[in-house]
Amino acid sequence: MNLTKTRIPLYELAHARTGDKGNRSNISVIAYRPEDFAILLREVTAEKVREHFSFRKPTAVQRYELPNLCALNFVMDDVLEGGVNLSLNLDTHGKSLSYWLLAMEIDPS
Numbered sequence: 001m002n003l004t005k006t007r008i009p010l011y012e013l014a015h016a017r018t019g020d021k022g023n024r025s026n027i028s029v030i031a032y033r034p035e036d037f038a039i040l041l042r043e044v045t046a047e048k049v050r051e052h053f054s055f056r057k058p059t060a061v062q063r064y065e066l067p068n069l070c071a072l073n074f075v076m077d078d079v080l081e082g083g084v085n086l087s088l089n090l091d092t093h094g095k096s097l098s099y100w101l102l103a104m105e106i107d108p109s
Helices: 034-043 046-052 097-102
Strands: 014-021 024-031 060-066 071-077
Touching: 014 097, 024 034, 024 097, 034 071, 046 060, 046 071, 046 097
Parallel strands: none
Antiparallel strands: 014 024, 024 071, 060 071
8 A cells, every 4th residue: 555645735836926807816826946847837737726716616717837937827717706896705806815726736746
């Protein structure tokens, strides 16, 4: 039986920044070390991010690659309950969504 840890939370390899505009959230995931960027490219896909945020029901998730920064940028539509002016949600700017993305488990091998 293999007892080695095969999945880790994304925050072990990267940090994140987030922003918003209206009902759109923008989350950048930046590798701590350049050698881990290939893992991010393989493991943190638009499909996996859409699934991870399925409770927010995004209508679209786009991934943009920024190899010179060892970063990925995700733009998710319709995840902020209408945006700051329309929502009663305490986190209407979506700042905490980056923490949720960093909790996503990935395979580092």
